[in-house]
Every structure is written in C-alpha cells, then in structure tokens.
Amino acid sequence: MNTATSAVPHDASVRCVSRDAIFQIELNRPEARNPLGPEMIDALDAALTQAIxxxxxRAILITAAGEAFSAGGNLGNMAERLNAPPGANGKDPIAQGNRRYGDFLRRLCSAPKVVVASVRGAAMGGGAGLVCAADIAIGAQGAKFGFPEAAIGLVPGQILPFVAARIGAQAARRLMLTGERIDAAEAHRIGLLDYHVTDPEQLTARTDELLARIVACAPGASAATKQMLHTVLGAKRWWSDELPDYLDEAADTFARQMRSEAIEGVAAARGKRAPNWQPAIVARD
Structure with missing residues (x-):
C-alpha cells in the first residue's frame, strides 16, 4: 500500500494522508476536542479541494485525532467574536463565520468522490452535522451525538438541512429541540450512523473493509450515482437553488442568537448552572 502525507503540516488543524485510492482528512486539534472554528473550517475546505x-x-475518509471526533463550534473566543467589527460589506462577522461552514458542508455533499466519516468519541453540534453530511458514516461503541445549540441559546442553522436529510425531519426535531444526547446504537437505529461497531478496537478494520467495497466500484459510476441520487431525492435543486438562501438566513439567525440569548446560555454552561430562562418544573402529583 502506498502511503503519503500531504503538504499540510502535522501541527495544522487538519492532517491529510493519501493511501492508495483513499484520501484521509483527520481533524487534528485533539487537545481542544477538534473545535470547528474558522481555522479548522478553512483547513477542511482546503483539504477537500486537494482530495477532489x-x-x-476514489474515496474521502474523515476521521479525528484524540478522544473526541468534534465538540462542535468553538465558543472559547465568544467575547472576541461579539466585539469584532463589521465586515467590508457591513455583514455581521458572526453570520459570515457561521455561513462559511454551510459552504463547506455543501461542497462536501456534492463532491464527486464517496465521503466516509469514521467516528470515535463525541460528535456534537457541528461535529454531528459533519457526520450527517458524509455519504456513509460508521461509528464505534462509545461515540456520542447531540445538538446542544438551543440549550445554550443558539440555533443549528448551517447543519440543519444536512441532519434532516440524513435522519428525517422528526428525528431532527426530537434531537434539536430537546438537546438529547444519544449513543452509537441509537444513532445507528435512527440512521445517523450507517454502521455501528460494537468493539471500538475494530473500527479501523471495519472502516477499511467499507472503503475496500467503495473503491471496488467504478469511479465514474460512483460519481454518476451520487448525482442521480441527488436528482431523485430532490437534493440537486435544493443545493443549487434554495440552499444558499436558506444558509444566508440561518447565519443571520445564528448571529442574532449569539448576540442575545447565547450570552446567558454560554455563561450558564461555563458556570455549571441553569440559564435564567429555565423554569423550575414542579413534579405532578
């Protein structure tokens, strides 16, 4: 097997490795649980271009270094983001940053190569959205998934179309409106994962088996099949015509929430207390 590491430095947000017909993109900020901040998203987008x-x-494999796949968006620099000046076009910089992720997910879905996400550990918020945007997702026992945005005053705006497309509208409602966290078995049951590996030590081997089946298919046929699926499912029109407008509006909504309820929500989460909008629920008799 021929293995070569790409020109992306090993200390970058993303590490890329080319192995025969497989182009692996590894989220590489394990010390911070692989947050999807601007640097990570830019690095992911550049790696995707390189793979395409x-x-x-023939296939793009997305993995992550460390114990977590991705904790989602980076809120560690929230104060800095709230105080950032407007962009040259007068656009809210928070909305612009949020919209960038939607562009990346749209490109990932429409890539002519088969995209596989192999998941260990927690994939939350935008991290779970990344898994949903892959063509095929495989995860090990111990993986956790959830969409905690509303619980801290935010919205899952950029990832919502990709999540709903994978697991269906009702499952998306349940997870996004409750903030419930689910394990790998439940993720497999609702279709967030296509394959559930009960022994985490076998995830790499099972992923390699899956990739071998993918690259055994003709590359042109695989790319054409993806295009046909988009057309049959109505996704091609959704991506090309309607999705950009939705993502623009969702980014604006995300920015409004970050500048309002999320200030309290993030402070409450960091202080390990209930936010001020959470009422006490009195048990029924």
Whole structure:
C-alpha cells in the first residue's frame, strides 16, 4: 500500500494522508476536542479541494485525532467574536463565520468522490452535522451525538438541512429541540450512523473493509450515482437553488442568537448552572 502525507503540516488543524485510492482528512486539534472554528473550517475546505483534485483519490475518509471526533463550534473566543467589527460589506462577522461552514458542508455533499466519516468519541453540534453530511458514516461503541445549540441559546442553522436529510425531519426535531444526547446504537437505529461497531478496537478494520467495497466500484459510476441520487431525492435543486438562501438566513439567525440569548446560555454552561430562562418544573402529583 502506498502511503503519503500531504503538504499540510502535522501541527495544522487538519492532517491529510493519501493511501492508495483513499484520501484521509483527520481533524487534528485533539487537545481542544477538534473545535470547528474558522481555522479548522478553512483547513477542511482546503483539504477537500486537494482530495477532489487528486485523480487517484476514489474515496474521502474523515476521521479525528484524540478522544473526541468534534465538540462542535468553538465558543472559547465568544467575547472576541461579539466585539469584532463589521465586515467590508457591513455583514455581521458572526453570520459570515457561521455561513462559511454551510459552504463547506455543501461542497462536501456534492463532491464527486464517496465521503466516509469514521467516528470515535463525541460528535456534537457541528461535529454531528459533519457526520450527517458524509455519504456513509460508521461509528464505534462509545461515540456520542447531540445538538446542544438551543440549550445554550443558539440555533443549528448551517447543519440543519444536512441532519434532516440524513435522519428525517422528526428525528431532527426530537434531537434539536430537546438537546438529547444519544449513543452509537441509537444513532445507528435512527440512521445517523450507517454502521455501528460494537468493539471500538475494530473500527479501523471495519472502516477499511467499507472503503475496500467503495473503491471496488467504478469511479465514474460512483460519481454518476451520487448525482442521480441527488436528482431523485430532490437534493440537486435544493443545493443549487434554495440552499444558499436558506444558509444566508440561518447565519443571520445564528448571529442574532449569539448576540442575545447565547450570552446567558454560554455563561450558564461555563458556570455549571441553569440559564435564567429555565423554569423550575414542579413534579405532578
């Protein structure tokens, strides 16, 4: 097997490795649980371009270093983001940053290569959205998934279409409106994961088996099949015509929430207390 590491430095937010027909993109901020901040998203987008432009690459594998797949959006610099000046076009910089992730997920879905997400540990918020945007997702026992945005005053705006497309509207409602966290078995049951590996030590081997089946298919046929699926499911029109407008509006909504309820929500989460909008529930007799 030929293995080569790409030009992306090992200390970058993303590490890329080309192995024969597989182009692996590894989230590489394990010390911070692989947050999806601007640097990570830019690095992911650049890696995706590299994978698409590599003729030998037949499948794109997305993994993550460390114990967590991705904790989601980076709120560690919230004060800095709230105080950032408007962009050159007068657009809210928070909305612009949020919208960037939607662009990346849209490109990932429409990539002509088969995209596989292999998940260990927690995939929350935008991290779970990344899993949902892959063509095929495989995860090990011990993986956790959830959409905690509303619980801290935010909205899952950029990821919502991709999550609903994978697990259906009702499952998306349940998870996004309750903030419930689910394990790998439940994620497999509702379709967030296509494959559930009960022994975490076997995840790499099972992922390699899956990739072998993918690259055994003709590359042109695989790309054409993806396009046909988009057309049949109505996704092609959704991506090309309606999705950008939705993502623009969702980014504005995200920015409004970050500048309002999320200030209290994030403070409460960091202080390990209930936010001021959470009432006490009196038990029924």
């Amino acid at each position: 432009e590599m003729p030998a690459a």
